[in-house]
Amino acid sequence: MTNxxxxxxxxxxxxxxxxxxxxxxRGVNSEGSTPKIQEFIRICQKYNPxxxxxxxxxxxxxxxxxxxxxxxxKGDGEGATAVFNDLDTLRKVMEDLIKADLxxxxxxxxxxxxxQSCCRKAGIERHSAEHSLGIWGAKDRLxxxxxxxxxxxxxxGMVSFxxxxxxxxxxxxxxxxxxxxxxxxxxxxxxxxxxxxxxxxLLEKMVKKE
Amino acid sequence: xxxxxxxxxxxCGNCHVICTMGAIYLDEDGKSEVNQEECVECSTCYRVLRNxxxxxxxVRAVRKVLxxxxxxxxxxxxxCPTGALTPPxxxxxxxxxxxxxxxxxxxxxxxxxxxxxxxxxSNDVTGRIRKxxxxxxxxxGRPGIGAYFRDLEKVTQALSHLxxxxxPKNPVTLLIKDQKTGKLKDEILNEKVLSAIIEMKIPLEKxxxxxxxxxxxxxxxxxxxxxxxxxxxxxxxxxPHEEWVRKAGYILSPxxxxxxxxxxxxxxxD
Numbered sequence: 001m002t003n004x005x006x007x008x009x010x011x012x013x014x015x016x017x018x019x020x021x022x023x024x025x026r027g028v029n030s031e032g033s034t035p036k037i038q039e040f041i042r043i044c045q046k047y048n049p050x051x052x053x054x055x056x057x058x059x060x061x062x063x064x065x066x067x068x069x070x071x072x073x074k075g076d077g078e079g080a081t082a083v084f085n086d087l088d089t090l091r092k093v094m095e096d097l098i099k100a101d102l103x104x105x106x107x108x109x110x111x112x113x114x115x116q117s118c119c120r121k122a123g124i125e126r127h128s129a130e131h132s133l134g135i136w137g138a139k140d141r142l143x144x145x146x147x148x149x150x151x152x153x154x155x156x157g158m159v160s161f162x163x164x165x166x167x168x169x170x171x172x173x174x175x176x177x178x179x180x181x182x183x184x185x186x187x188x189x190x191x192x193x194x195x196x197x198x199x200x201x202l203l204e205k206m207v208k209k210e
Numbered sequence: 211x212x213x214x215x216x217x218x219x220x221x222c223g224n225c226h227v228i229c230t231m232g233a234i235y236l237d238e239d240g241k242s243e244v245n246q247e248e249c250v251e252c253s254t255c256y257r258v259l260r261n262x263x264x265x266x267x268x269v270r271a272v273r274k275v276l277x278x279x280x281x282x283x284x285x286x287x288x289x290c291p292t293g294a295l296t297p298p299x300x301x302x303x304x305x306x307x308x309x310x311x312x313x314x315x316x317x318x319x320x321x322x323x324x325x326x327x328x329x330x331x332s333n334d335v336t337g338r339i340r341k342x343x344x345x346x347x348x349x350x351g352r353p354g355i356g357a358y359f360r361d362l363e364k365v366t367q368a369l370s371h372l373x374x375x376x377x378p379k380n381p382v383t384l385l386i387k388d389q390k391t392g393k394l395k396d397e398i399l400n401e402k403v404l405s406a407i408i409e410m411k412i413p414l415e416k417x418x419x420x421x422x423x424x425x426x427x428x429x430x431x432x433x434x435x436x437x438x439x440x441x442x443x444x445x446x447x448x449x450p451h452e453e454w455v456r457k458a459g460y461i462l463s464p465x466x467x468x469x470x471x472x473x474x475x476x477x478x479x480d
Contacts, residue, residue, distance in 0.1 A: 004467065006352065006436045011464050025332035029474065055313045063260070079331075097472065105332045105473035115468045116447060125447045127471030128333040130345070130440035132463040133455065136424060137434040141355050151354050156313040156325070157404055158254050160230045161354050166287065176287075184288055188228065188258050190313045 003155030004109035004193050006132045008148050011111060013201070017153075018090045018110035019193050020044065022102070023079045029103060030077030036102040037074050041067065043096045044082035051083040053192020055156075061186040061196060083195045091118045098122055109193075146206050150199055154189035163188065168206045178203040211298050212249055212256065214242045218294035220269045222285040225255040225295065230311075230404055231356050242294070250356055250404045251298060252311035261293035303398045306359075309381065310403035317381045325349070326407035327379045330440045330469050337477030338377075344414050344451045345440040346374070348424065351405040352436045359385070360399040361431040362406055366392035368427040372419055374410035382408050414441065414450055418458035440467070 004019045022040040024030040044052060045067050053059030057073050060066055070080070084090050090108065097106055108115045112129060119126050135142070142148060143161050150164045151157060167181035176184070182199035214225070214234075219241040226234045226242065233248035234255070262285075269291050273283045285291045300308055308315050310325050326347065330339055339345040348365060351357030362382070370392030376383040387393045412420055417439065424437060441451040455462055 005347075005438050006349070006463075007465060009465075014465050021331060023328055023331040023473075025328060025335040025473070028332070028335050094470065102472070103474035105328075105334050105469060107331045107467055107469050109465065109467050111464055112449075112466045112468060113464070115470075119447070119468070119470055124470060124472075125445065126443050126468050128330040128339060128440060128442050128469040129449045130330050130438055130467040131449075131451070131455070132466060133421070133437040133439060133460055134463065135353065135434050135436055137428045137431050138355070139434060142353070142434060148353055157352055157354050158230060158252065158313065160228060160232065160254075162227045162229070162232055163287075166227045170287065175284075187288060188254055190257075 003191070005130055006152055007109065008145070008152045013198065014111050015087070015114070016085045017195050017198050018084045018087070018108060019081055020084065020090065020093060021079060021081050021107045023105045023107060024077045025105065026077060033076050033104065034074050036104050037078060037080055038071050039100055039102055040097070040104065041071055041080050043100060044093060046096070047084065047089050047093050049082035049084055050197050051186060051192045051194055052081065053190070054078055054080050055191045058190055059186065059192030061183055081191055081193050083193060085195070085197050087114050087118065091121060094118055095122050098124065146202060150185065150202050153194045153199055155191065155193050156189070158188040158190065159185045159194070167203060168210065171203055171207050172210060178207070211246050211300070211304070212244050212251060212253065213296045213298070214244060215294045215296055216241050218266050218292040220266055220273070220292055222291055224259055224285060224287055224290060227287065228255050228258055230254050230354070248402065250311040250402050251300060251304070251307035252404050253297065253308065253314070256295045256297050257314070258288060259290040259295065260288060262289045262291045263293055264291045266292045303401050306398055306401050307403055310406045325381065325405060326409055327377055329409065330467065332473060333442065333469050334471045335473040335475065335477055337479060339411060339440055339442050340479055341442055342414055343411055343441065344417055344454070346410050346412060346420055347438040348408040349405050349436045349438070350408065351403060351433050353434065355433050356402055356404050357406060357433045358400060358402045359394055361433050362408065363392065363394045363399060364430050365427050365435070366394065366408055368392070368423050369408070369410065369420065372412070372416060372423060374412045374420070377409040377411065380407065380409040382406050414454050417451060417454040421458050421460055
């Protein structure tokens with residue numbers, strides 16, 4: 001899954017957006033992995049992620065999902081994700097995960113240089129890395145850059161361009177605050193990789209611009 | 211197919227906004243209707259819009275009263291006031307739409323949720339991408355436009371000339387009828403999905419050729435695609451594919467995905 005690879009934004013705004021994943025390799029280390037995934041969730045929870053979830057059980061910004069429910073319903077081989085807003089917190093989470101030695105694959109989406117420096121501070125060297133080479137093809141069919149920045153916060157593209165426009169309009173009309181609008185959009189993103197804090201800032205920026 | 215119960219629908223339009231493809235519209239009776247050609251069966255409308263469970267006659271009556279006072283009725287944006295959305299029971303090949311578009315759906319062919327594989331996310335354990343190799347992903351239809359398999363086939367056909375190793379566990383690979391030509395199964399070509407990932411492995415030195423091929427084929431398709439390139443880092447942490455991509459004249463994103471190598475048992479290369 002390429003999920004969070006193609007998040008758009010300036011390096012400045014990407015500085016506040018890091019997604020951490022735990023992944024099991026089907027048929028290799030997925031069997032009996034439930035306690036490890038649960039421990040991953042507990043470690044992330046300690047540092048107050050702005051979002052958390054997985055495709056099977058939803059994310060913590062949904063009305064009927066919370067961290068306890070995620071913990072209780074976890075099964076072997078199911079991954080989990082958490083979103084953090086700053087590098088310092090990410091580094092602490094990474095250090096705790098290294099100490100816990102869960103044996104699950106850990107991936108981080110974010111500024112590659114920053115993640116690399118976190119790895120080195122924690123005394124490890126990265127294993128593999130992936131870059132985006134951007135969008136190709138019929139780009140004239142795409143909306144403006146700001147809409148794309150919000151849309152790509154969900155790796156599966158479940159936050160429609162129309163919903164983003166509607167949320168900008170609602171914030172402008174004061175029917176919703178930017179925070180409420182960001183939470184509404186986050187509910188569309190099952191896995192919980194959508195960063196509601198970054199979305200809130202982007203909405204505020206779009207409202208001002210209009 | 212995702213349908214809207216006309217007896218229940220009160221035409222609030224919330225499903226129009228939430229629809230990832232903008233495939234829902236108001237018909238001449240003021241009821242919502244799904245454009246089945248454009249719908250990718252992602253079920254976002256059904257999943258996200260909370261059923262408020264109001265009786266349709268009640269909502270319509272409230273509306274009439276409000277309109278008498280020149281007031282409008284605006285439902286909250288994340289609800290379907292009357293639960294008018296009816297989830298689909300899909301048959302092949304339409305079921306592919308849901309398999310690729312609905313993140314909750316599990317691919318019957320791979321047993322994995324989502325649109326691709328674990329890719330580099332478990333590379334420390336699987337060794338999927340090894341020294342001297344690059345992983346390439348071409349996510350058709352992303353962001354937000356969607357893709358027909360007929361467009362996807364144009365890309366698999368163009369890439370097949372370079373004889374990449376299409377990832378055997380990827381759901382798109384399972385739909386390729388002939389890997390030598392990149393032809394897909396005929397019956398799926400008119401199916402549309404929110405996105406689908408062509409995933410392959412190539413020697414690092416083939417990166418410029420692959421990118422050149424994508425550069426050409428992008429002009430022949432009526433959608434967008436997002437490209438990603440990965441590799442196994444060297445012992446000093448440097449990324450081997452960077453040099454090849456730069457040499458070919460392309461710009462790398464400042465952000466990306468990093469596998470930090472904590473998975474066990476660690477894959478050992480010979």
